[in-house]
Amino acid sequence: MKRARNFNAGPAALPEEVLVRAEKEFLNINNSGMSVMELSHRSAIFESIHNQAIQGLKDLLYIPENYEVLLLQGGASLQFSMIPMNLLPADKHADYVLTGSWSEKALKEAEKVGETKIIASSKDGSYKFIPNVNDLSIDETAAYLHITSNNTIYGTQWTDFPSTQSVPLIADMSSDILSREIDVSKFGVIYAGAQKNLGPSGVTVVIIRKDLIQPNQTNLPSMLDYSIHAKSNSLYNTPPTMAIYLLSLVMEWVKKQGGVKAIEAMNSKKANLIYAAIDESEGFYIGHAETNSRSKMNITFNLPTKAAEKLFLQQASEFGFVGLAGHRSIGGCRASIYNAVPLAHCEELAAFMKNFKNSYEKNS
Structure with missing residues (x-):
């Protein structure tokens, strides 16, 4: 399975x-x-x-x-x-x-x-x-x-x-x-x-x-x-x-895993991957939190339009990503990367975000 x-x-x-x-x-x-x-x-x-x-x-x-x-x-x-x-x-x-x-x-x-x-x-x-x-x-x-x-x-x-x-x-x-x-x-x-x-x-x-x-x-x-x-x-x-x-x-x-110190280092690595996909997107992905207040557990962001967000979530689901829709009260997208979320899944999400941006802009 x-x-x-x-x-x-x-x-x-x-x-x-x-x-x-x-x-x-x-x-x-x-x-x-x-x-x-x-x-x-x-x-x-x-x-x-x-x-x-x-x-x-x-x-x-x-x-x-x-x-x-x-x-x-x-x-x-x-x-x-x-x-x-x-x-x-x-x-x-x-x-x-x-x-x-x-x-x-x-x-x-x-x-x-x-x-x-x-x-x-x-x-x-x-x-x-x-x-x-x-x-x-x-x-x-x-x-x-x-x-x-x-x-x-x-x-x-x-x-x-x-x-x-x-x-x-x-x-x-x-x-x-x-x-x-x-x-x-x-x-x-x-x-x-x-x-x-x-x-x-x-x-x-x-x-x-x-x-x-x-x-x-x-x-x-x-x-x-x-x-x-x-x-x-x-x-x-x-x-x-x-x-x-x-x-x-x-x-x-x-x-x-090496205790909380090791978990913290891994969580920083996971968060940095996804925030980099946001920061390097030239404004395609728009982070909600100000940089110095960013969470390493819940990464919230929007796309340029509601239509783009809908397509992003649809394709993400097709690729096997679960739970990326933002909270119902504010919408947008959210990746929760708690301790048990593997580094590989964060790497795959960051790569998906980059590929989706390039594909969306190419076909728009």
């Missing part, structure tokens, strides 16, 4: 090596005679898988001892609510930086819980850039500052993170976690849906500094209380066992 050249924005490509191993173990995990989906989540076998997934994240991201790693459900979207519910007291406000649709949604949910302020936004600039970290006015009285590290729809990404001193920095890293080296100690909370770089949809990683976990929050439903999940090692209720198993396999795969 020939694998698709998968550039979907999420759920996204998984490492083929991981899928092959999962297929091999599907009916009989660790000689149990059962699939991982049939195991009790209280069993020793699953407990080992669960803990391996958590330890893999700790090892790869060099997570300090004063952080808890939680494996939750509900996607990053539930974290939009859980964060203010747990971390925004009635006598404080939370600061937000708007850089795209997902940060807007995070703000909308926080507004339902407490007071919020927008301290920076690139909305008036069609979300083409990330605000300069040096221009951010950090309010020392804020409960936290929330950012979205990578913006899948608009193709922008933070290259530097603000220094917030005593104010906890909270980042939605759903679309670029594990794609580059970061200093976890700069953040109060990092959260990410797994379905782009970590594994399949269904599990959400929350990395939270332990001093931010407030116990006995009696006003919160138990499922929305970080302290409940931390106390039970993320096993308060039945977890998404298959998703966590695949997460553990992806962590092993990243280690085999």
Whole structure:
């Protein structure tokens, strides 16, 4: 079977090596005679898988001892609510930086819980850039500052993170976690849906500094209380066992690639190939993001006309490329090149883009 050249924005490509191993173990995990989906989540076998997934994240991201790693459900979207519910007291406000649709949604949910302020936004600039970290006015009285590290729809990404001193920095890293080296100690909370770089949809990683976990929050439903999940090692209720198993396999795969440093170098190489096809096209391909804000995960661009874009996507599909249509809210084209997208597929896409440009201009 020939694998698709998968550039979907999420759920996204998984490492083929991981899928092959999962297929091999599907009916009989660790000689149990059962699939991982049939195991009790209280069993020793699953407990080992669960803990391996958590330890893999700790090892790869060099997570300090004063952080808890939680494996939750509900996607990053539930974290939009859980964060203010747990971390925004009635006598404080939370600061937000708007850089795209997902940060807007995070703000909308926080507004339902407490007071919020927008301290920076690139909305008036069609979300083409990330605000300069040096221009951010950090309010020392804020409960936290929330950012979205990578913006899948608009193709922008933070290259530097603000220094917030005593104010906890909270980042939605759903679309670029594990794609580059970061200093976890700069953040109060990092959260990410797994379905782009970590594994399949269904599990959400929350990395939270332990001093931010407030116990006995009696006003919160138990499922929305970080302290409940931390106390039970993320096993308060039945977890998404298959998703966590695949997460553990992806962590092993990243280690085999040479860790996050090696993954970051490969991601830069992949992104440079496609951005070169855009920059060298003499304006045929028009990148959405400003150069210094370009994402290495989601490359967004337009063609000269809607007709040209339609033909581009049609021919790309015929060549086996999947997921190149831009988000429905803005249109255009988008190539999502997460960790598991092979370099060869990016090379093939860059070559296709160059060939399509030459053919289109020749026949126009």
